[in-house]
Amino acid sequence: MAKVSELSMNQANALHLQQEVREREGELEQCYVRMEKGEPPSEEIYRGWEKMMRDETRRTTDKQTAIMAEEAMEQYTIAGGITTTAEPRPNAYIPDDESELPIPRPYGSHQPFKPHEPGSSMRHIRKPIPKPIEI
Secondary structure (H helix, E strand, C coil): CHHHHHHHHHHHHHHHHHHHHHHHHHHHHHHHHHHHCCCCCCHHHHHHHHHHHHHHHHHHHHHHHHHHHHHHHHHCECCCCCECCCCCCCCEECCCCCCCCCCCEECCCCCCCCCCCCCHHHHHCCCCCCCCCCC
């Protein structure tokens, strides 16, 4: 009796698998028909393709931003391998003289002044009203 029930279970499974094969073959034929018309094979495949392309563009933009961030960090690395967040200031200038070569010349002790941005407490200070000069 157990053999008969096992056989009937295998027959039901075989029928189910045959039906699934027929469905898949029908889907495949539909895909071929749509491809001949110039359409994507199926909506599911089209969504998968869009997702793959979106992921690829995201990866490339992530790589580019990582490279740009690394280059920005190289800018803030000073001579001992120490990293700083201060904006680098110029320590040399290129002379404008026609008679000399355009080789950077160090400023020395007279570097240009670069003021800091005003702090958040500056909003409490009124701007001065200049008095007109009468001649």
